[in-house]
Amino acid sequence: MGWKRAVGIRRALRRGAGLGVVVAGLGLAGAACGSNPATANPPAVSGAASVAYAGSLQLLDEKVIGPAFSKATGYGYQGRGGGSFGVAQQIQSNEISPNVFESIGAAPITLLEPKFTSWYVQVAASPIVVAYSPKSPFAPQLRAIAEGHEPLSDLFTLMEQPGFHLGRTNPDTDPQGQAFCEMVQLAGARYHLPPGTAAKILGPLDNPSQVFAETALEARLQAGQLDAASAFLSQAIQLHLPYIALPSAIDFGDPLLASTYARAALTLTGGKSVHGVPLVVDVTVIGAHDRAAAAAFVAYLLSSSGRGELRRGGYSLVTPWLVGRASAAPKAVRHALAGS
C-alpha cells in the first residue's frame, strides 16, 4: 500500500574491480511510504541484532532505533560503536562478532568482503557540517554565516586565522576526518579562495593541534574549548550544537554528486591515496549468528518507521540500493527492498 517501487540496476563503481559486479538496486522512493512494523504486535521470536555501528550513529541507534526495533519485532538489540574503519578491522580480526555492520561509507564494508559479506544496502546520507561553540569569541561571525547574513566563503577566511581553534577527526582512521579535509579542498575551488587556503586551515594531515578522537572532539566543542569542529549534521542536531550547513556540492551528503566529491583527494599517512566519496550509511549482515534478527534489523531500517527515525536524526534519506550480490542478502532484506 502506498509503495512507490523503483527498480534499477547500476554499476557499483565505488566497489572496485574485486567484485566487479553489476549491482542490482531495488529502490524504495519516498520516506513517507512503506510498511510500519511498529504497528504490528511483535511475534514471538528469539535472538538479537548485535549491531556494530559508526560512532556517529550511537545516539540514534542506542536511544531510538534499537529500542524501537526491539519493540516492533520482538528481537533483542545490542550495539557498539567506533570509527567505521576501526570497527571493520575489529570484525576482520574476529575481535568482535556483530551480526550487523552499519558503516559510514562503503569502504569499511568492502574491507570485509568476501569473507564476511558480499552485499550492502545504502540507507541514508550523512552530510557534514561545521559545528561551532556558542561560547567561542568567533561565535557572532559564525552565527552570521550560519544564518546567511555573511557569505559562506567567510567561514574559510575565519578558519585560517591563527587564533581560531578548529577540531577534526583523524583522516587516517575516520571517514568524517577524510571528508572534512576534502570539503576544505572543494570549498577552495568553489569559492575561488586564494591558493594554499586549505593548507593554511588544515596544516598537516595529522595536525596535532586539530585532530582529536571523535568523543574528545564533541566534548571539547561542548566545553567551549574549540571554536568550531567538523561534525555530521546528525551529531550537531543530537548534541544541540549550532552549526553551519554546507551546500550539497561540498557536504558529501548527496550520492548523486559522487563525481564532484571525487575531485578532492588526500594522501594518508601510510601513503595510500583516497578520493572523496559520499558519506552514506551502508548496512550489511555479517556471519550466521542470529541471522534472522540481523536481517530484521536491516529490514527495520528500510521500513517507514526506521527511515523516519533516520530523517529526524539528521540523516538525508536516499533511495535504498542494494550493492553487491543481491542473492546473498537475506530474504527479509530483499523483501523490504522490494516492498513485497
Added chain:
Amino acid sequence: MWVALLGPVIVLLAHLTPRAILASLSAPGSLGPLAVSIEASAVALGVLVVIGTPLAYLLARERLPAPRLWEAGLLVSLLLPPLVIGLLLVFMVGPATPIGEALSKIHLSATNTFLALVIAEIYEAAPYYVLGAQAAFAAVDRRLEEQAGMLGDPPGRVLRRVSLPLAAPGLAMALATGWARAIGAFGAVIIIAYHPYGLPMQIWVTLDETGLASALPFALVLLVVALPLPLLAYGWSTRARARH
C-alpha cells in the same frame, strides 16, 4: 588463579610471530611512541615523587588538617574512570580555561601536547602512588622516629635517616605501581593527548588503521618496557623486607 591472571599475556604471546613483530616495529616512525611513552612516564613519575611523597608522608603521620578529607579526595580520584578524568581535564586545562590561558602566555598548551600527555598520566597514576606511599610510611614504627628525635635529630634528619629508609621497600612498590599506571594510561590520554602518540595510543590507532595483527606487537613492547621497573622494585622490596 595465577594462570588465569596471566591469560591475556599468554594469549598475546601465542598470537605473535617474530615476523609480525618485526614488520610492525620496523615501519618508519614506529618506535617514536615508545620514546614518547618512556619520557612522559618518567616526567610524570618524577612529578609524583616530588609532590606525592611529602603528601603521602603528611597523610600517614596525620599532620594535615582534616586528614580523612584528604584521603577521601584521593579515593575519589581513584574511583573516577580515567575517561571521565580526561573529560574533566578538558574543562580544567583546555585552551579557553584560566589555566589554559595562563599556559598559552608562556607558549605552552595542555591540548594534544607532551605536557597534556604528562598531565593525563599524572592524574591516572597519582592516587595509586600516593596511597601506596602513604601505606609505606604508615608501616614505619613511629617509636623509632620518636627515639631518633629524642636523641636530638631534627625532623628533616629523622625523615632522611629513619622514615625514608624504613619506608623504602613500600615506596618502591608504590613507585612501580605508579609507573605501570602512567605508562599504560589511556582513558584520559585519548581525550586530552591524542598527540603525541605514546604506546597505548599507538596501539589504538594501529588497531583502527591496520588491525589487530599490527597492533599486538606494540602491546608486547609496552609490556617489555613497563615490566622491568615493577619487577626490580618487587625483587628489591622483598629482599629489603626480609633483611628487616
